[in-house]
Amino acid sequence: MKISAIITLKKDVLDPQGKVIHKTLDGMGFKDVNGVRQGKYFEIDVNENDPTKARGLVEDMCKKLLTNLVIENYKIIETQ
Amino acid sequence: MKISAIITLKKDVLDPQGKVIHKTLDGMGFKDVNGVRQGKYFEIDVNENDPTKARGLVEDMCKKLLTNLVIENYKIIETQ
Amino acid sequence: MLVNEKVAIEHGLKAEEYRKICDLLKRVPNITELGIFSAMWNEHCSYKSSRLHLKKLHTKGKKVIQGPGENAGVIDIEDGDAIVFKIESHNHPSFIEPYQGAATGVGGIMRDVFTMGARPIANLNSIHFGSPQNKKTKNLLRGVVHGIGGYGNCMGVPTIGGQTSFDSSYNGNILVNAMTLGLVKKNKIFYSKAAGLNKPVIYVGSKTGRDGIHGASMASANFDEKIEEKKPTVQVGDPFTEKLLLEACLELMSGDSIIAIQDMGAAGLTSSSIEMASKGNLGIEINLNKVPCRETKMTPYEIMLSESQERMLIVLENGKEDLAKKIFDKWNLDFAVIGKTTNSKNIELFFNEKQIANIPINILVEKSPMYDRKWKKSKLPKKNRFKKNIFSNLKIKDVLKKIISNPNICSKEWIWQQYDHTVMGDTIQKPGGDSGVIRVHGTDKAVAATVDSSAVYCWAHPLTGGKQVVAESWRNLISVGATPIAITNCLNFGSPENEDNMGEFVECVEGISEASKYLNFPVVSGNVSFYNQTKEMGIKPTPSIGGVGLIKNYKKMMTMDFKDIDNLVLIIGKTEGHLDQSLFARIILDEKNGPPPEVNLFNEKNNGISLLDLIEKDLIKSAHDISLGGILTALTKMCIKGNKGIKLNKPKNLINGFSYFFAEDQGRYIIEIEPKKLKEVNKILDKNSVHHEEIGVIIKNDMIIDEKTKVTIDELKSYNTNWLRNFMN
Amino acid sequence: MKSSVITFPGSNCDRDMDVALKKFGFNNKMVWHDDIELPKSDLVVLPGGFSYGDYLRCGSMASKSKIMQSVINFAKSGGLVMGICNGFQILVESGLVPGVLLRNKYLEFICKNVFVKINNKDNPYFKNLNKEVFELHIAHNEGNYFCTRDQLKEIEDNNQIAIYYCNDNGETKEISNPNGSINNIAGIFNKEKNVLGMMPHPERMIDQSLSGEDGSIFFKNLINNIK
């Protein structure tokens, strides 16, 4: 089954990309934006049909490789 | 309110990052992975409290800036 | 799917071309075969509109090891060393997806070079954008620069030079031309000519996906409103895989397993397999089930036409499969034996145990269409007569500031600082000079490279323009002390079906040919990109010339920065005051008509060779050619780079100051010499009948133009460097 | 003196480092990332480049490669390990030095000469140098050093900052900061000072025909310190 993970920068970590996008949006006329944060998204197809086990697997991957816990958080968001 | 957008590569488009991450996971002992696709995640804080309007705004941003529809798709996933 | 004329036309073939296919085959092709024909017979692969004229290029010379016709050209740089180089366009994809378009352009040209056994040692690029006022320009420029850097930096190949221009004729069709130089031992060059029967045909690199199908056809299609529909044909580059592919190929090439090798570029597996077989006068058989695929259920049609990047096709010696596989396994790349060479002289494709295509190769290659397109000769425009009074309210300082901050003159540091130009540890002249220079690792030799184009001149008079670009390339090499050896060319034009555009093409080629013959500066490789236009409007004719030269002792390399106070500054070559088509005429006088400056090939050669002689004799401290913007622009750049000033002499010329300072007469250089060397320099130049004059002396901090006009170098520098940075921020 | 340079898939300054080390007298060996054992070395170098294409996070995947376990053990036992540019990113990802390297503040790859000031000479890398300010070359997209406040305090308390970006006079002001690094940090040590990670490339400055020669001073001093 497919499991998705979202990885975002922790609050106090500077997000230069988000900032530039915010500025650009503003320049394009999107004046109602308070802030933009950019993160990563992963869709992982695992050979495991038990949702809990599958999530557990992906969580493990997040901890061991996908996330740098010094600056990032992860969230498993969705199971199909 | 905060709206999130997920941007993924279209199905047939090569995802070099996903490919390498898959191989690395495999090397680390995660043998049960069929595939990994990487995408982008944006959290946009808009000055708009009507969920439909807020979504509409972010959708517009996706079309005009955040996504290159040549190779990517977007999905508005979540409203808080 | 049934094939008929309508389907053929949808594939970009003309009705008569389709009939020719049926006649030659004596039957109706199936859909896979039609796909193959459409790829092989389109402009990009078959050169059907340009072939006739490209034959006129001057391609021979003592230093030429391989001229046009292979993956890249090869020249001799002595001691058993050779340089492999080529330039290629990736214009259309870069307009649609600037990052990936530019990145895969760089990836493609590097593959062309390492296919021949050469390790890439330098990249250059020539990029052209619409006017800065155009809404799209900024994002396109940013995307393209990030794409070029993203790919080249990751590969670990220094980007040592390039050229960037802005002109509204590129508003709807930008140009991205990428050039690569590689180094190889003369006796270890690999070619694409297959030889021998029943030799295994090997596929290596990335897997085949559905990306870029019809990419080659897109490169030959006009941009029009339907562009959206063509979108999914853009490919995503994977420089990491390419780096592995490079190392793996070079490792395999160090042995003797390879008979022939060819990268899969435009039209992917189709053109690579057909070219290899055709050159070897052989047939080829491929089992498409063996091709490593990224997606499930890919059809033979898709597999044959995919333009997935980072793939190679190799014909191996029998029995070397295991050895080769080991190397590609080590580098984590796909490896598959997908077929063999045959004596059928046909391409035969099998899928699920059935033969699904069988076409005689000579039909695809030799019988491909060739057109003698209609073209219009262009007249030399009439010279403008500028009245004295139009100069009278101009202030030279204001004019100079305006010119050096013009987008086409200003410093491109914002661009080249984003390219790794020092990796490999041999870059001895970075971008920002007349040519980039890299040492040949571990030797005293160095190779100089430059890429140039002058669309405005070509547009005003293609024949002169064609000559001028070659001459400019030659001068940029001489200015760094390199002996020019050969060029590569990327011919970017509008539609060949338009008589004016075709005329521009024909005459530019003629000009290039004439100059390269006279200067003994042959063309060894190149690429044609037609249909650079939006709706009916073609771009200005833009041949980009990539020049390569050799410096035998790199310690003698020349740079343009002024070195020492009190040194004398001389001009080599005669200033006649030609203002038509100069930057001055176009942006200050707002005069866009008139002929470009004349190119006198005798003077060009004589002046250049004389300067090389002076450099060889250690008489010169700095040198710079005079091009866009004329004498004062060139002097300004030398002052800025050297952080020195100059006090100018009163020009002895009869022409007015503006014509003197901003004219773009050809064949000129500025040199710096020590006062004690003046006599000797004069003697040599006089002996060679080279026109020369003293223009000033180097001082601190200021440029003193006359009694009343003084400007600090810091001020000039800020004008020159700020425009692009400000524009991009 | 024996040194080893690790080649990861995508490393591209491995040869340059090899050339530099040999030029200054090291007996250098190239080591493949898939090997398990490290040859006997006085110095191990993780070179610059784009290991694994810089995909995911720079250095993240290289830090999981087989050889890294040996490199980590070598470092833990006091061996000298130096990471340059991507090598620094790998050190950070494998936890050998603290902090992370984020994308450059202005989101652009930067290739140019910069000045750096040496902060701590009480270590095998910079001991005996009689020069404070060096001109070195940088070429990176992710050199923006970041760590938490607590970490920063710890790093400072332990004197772990190796070099700062500065101007030619050694002033470490924001204007000399090319990439947004916290406090202008260009390189740091582990607590024990046997592991050094830094963004600048000394191996590109070893010949007067190149961008400069301050790299030569660094290498000459380094080999003398190790002897």
Ligand SMILES: Nc1ncnc2c1ncn2[C@@H]1O[C@H](COP(=O)(O)OP(=O)(O)O)[C@@H](O)[C@H]1O
């Ligand atoms: N796209 C680019 N990539 C790398 N270097 C560039 C690029 N555009 C311009 N440059 C560099 O900027 C300098 C000035 O370019 P140009 O004005 O075309 O020089 P010239 O007039 O001597 O041919 C050259 O050294 C060139 O290599």
Ligand SMILES: [Mg+2]
């Ligand atoms: Mg020049």
